[in-house]
Amino acid sequence: MTIRPILAGALLVLGTSAASAQDYQFRMATIDVETGVYFTTIAQPFADLVGQLTGGRVEIQPLPAGTVGNIFKLHEALEDGLVDMVNWPPTFLGTADPTNAMITLFPTGLGTDSFHSWLYMGGGEELLTQHRRETMGMHSIALGSGPSEWFAHSHVPIQTTADLEGKKYRTLGNWAAVVNDQFGASPTTVPGSEVYSMLEKQGVDLAEYSMPGENFARGYHEVTPYVIYPGIHAPAWAFELMMRQEDWDELPDDIKLAIRTAAKVVTFDSMLKIIASDLDAVEQITARAEAGDNELIRLPDEFIAEARAGAREWARKASEEASASGNPWPQKVSQSIFDFQDRWIANSKYLVVDHAD
Missing domain, CATH: 3.40.190.170 (Bacterial extracellular solute-binding protein, family 7)
Known part of the structure; x- marks a missing residue:
């Protein structure tokens, strides 16, 4: 180096x-x-x-x-x-x-x-x-x-939060709790080494794992028709x-x-x-979509807004329960994140962002 x-x-x-x-x-x-x-x-x-x-x-x-x-x-x-x-x-x-x-x-x-x-x-x-x-x-x-990661490689199209109801979704962490508690999905946590086979055998309906480059290297696009973005479950x-x-x-x-x-x-x-490195993978996925081998789905703004509200509601409940048991840290951390994010959204309009959407 x-x-x-x-x-x-x-x-x-x-x-x-x-x-x-x-x-x-x-x-x-x-x-x-x-x-x-x-x-x-x-x-x-x-x-x-x-x-x-x-x-x-x-x-x-x-x-x-x-x-x-x-x-x-x-x-x-x-x-x-x-x-x-x-x-x-x-x-x-x-x-x-x-x-x-x-x-x-x-x-x-x-x-x-x-x-x-x-x-x-x-x-x-x-x-x-x-x-x-x-x-x-x-x-x-x-x-x-x-x-950000891809939101999911999926066997089913996801365009509304209601589409998550009852779906088997490989994910982990607080996003697993959010989609379960707020949107009725059935989260499954497996190591990354098992994601390909789970998708290939349709043991899950959809799976999130990593960034475009890493997912492309693992071939998830070969065993699922849909590639869904943006990766709001893992924005950074x-x-x-x-x-x-x-x-x-x-x-x-x-x-x-x-x-x-x-x-x-x-x-x-x-x-x-x-x-x-992700730019190369996105180009290849886009080319596959243009050839009809995959379909790219962008989550609508309504989905993103509902997901944000659901994630913050999960954090509120989790923080209240933790505080009641003597753990103040979830409240400290979530409030720090939300305050900074709200301030960024309100005041970053002067920044130039090179983005197609």
């Missing part, structure tokens, strides 16, 4: 300071295979950049999915000391604490244009760090981000880097700075890289 000129000074300082300090080696669990987009655009570039910024004093070994067990339970491997870091989406912690299903991805929430502003300037990452330290004894920062997202709090606190300041710097650079870089 090539260091940009803006980082040259940081590399010089971080790479040569505290030369006599001990080296650090970290095993970092990930949710993706070595050839997958999350590994190649987030985990490995982060490890490489930390090594460069510290002049080799810090070595991070990204571990592919399956190395330390179930990808939905990597926090347990971290707690047990099997790994030193975890890079994953907070959603994988489930909805027992609704905070995890909100904090770096909220359905119908902040989009690709506004997300980074909220994350770094609107208090998003600060909330993530505070929550992890106060409730889990972990230290967490953002590491990696990406743009971030992964986190999670460490045990005591491990982070013991690191020298220059190492902390190197890790934070690398994480922020990779968070921006991964968004840009994924968007660039």
Whole structure:
């Protein structure tokens, strides 16, 4: 990975300071295979950049999915000391604490244009760090981000929220709760490795998994006629880097700075890289649609408005229940997201957006 000129000074300082300090080696669990987009655009570039910024004093070994067990339970491997870091989406912690299903991805929430502003300037990452330290004894920062996904690859056309009624829908996190509670869908959560076969066998009516480039590589368009967009269930997202709090606190300041710097650079870089690769996939899907091999369906504005209202209603109920049990975090996080999104919508009209729709 090539260091940009803006980082040259940081590399010089971080790479040569505290030369006599001990080296650090970290095993970092990930949710993706070595050839997958999350590994190649987030985990490995982060490890490489930390090594460069510290002049080799810090070595991070990204571990592919399956190395330390179930990808939905990597926090347990971290707690047990099997790994030193975890890079994953907070959603994988489930909805027992609704905070995890909100904090770096909220359905119908902040989009690709506004997300980074909220994350770094609107208090998003600060909330993530505070929550992890106060409730889990972990230290967490953002590491990696990406743009909107396809809404679904589907065997059935979806054009109104009523069309979701009774449909078997592969999804997860708070969107699974929203479509179940608000629109009567039947959500099914399976690992990404099983999505293709579920669609091929029509074990589900529709499935969301990832961004256009990743979905195209997995061939979902080959076994479903409909490709539905925009991906309002995942308008923009971030992964986190999670460490045990005591491990982070013991690191020298220059190492902390190197890790934070690398994480922020990779968070921006991964968004840009994924968007660039997604353009190719969207072009190919569009060509297939023009040839009659697939049909592209754009969700109507009415659907999007109803989905946003439903998602916020879910958040309101979840926050009230959490607050009643002594957990204030869902309310803090959801209010931060909604306030920033409403302000962005009201005041971003001056921005030029290159978009066909």
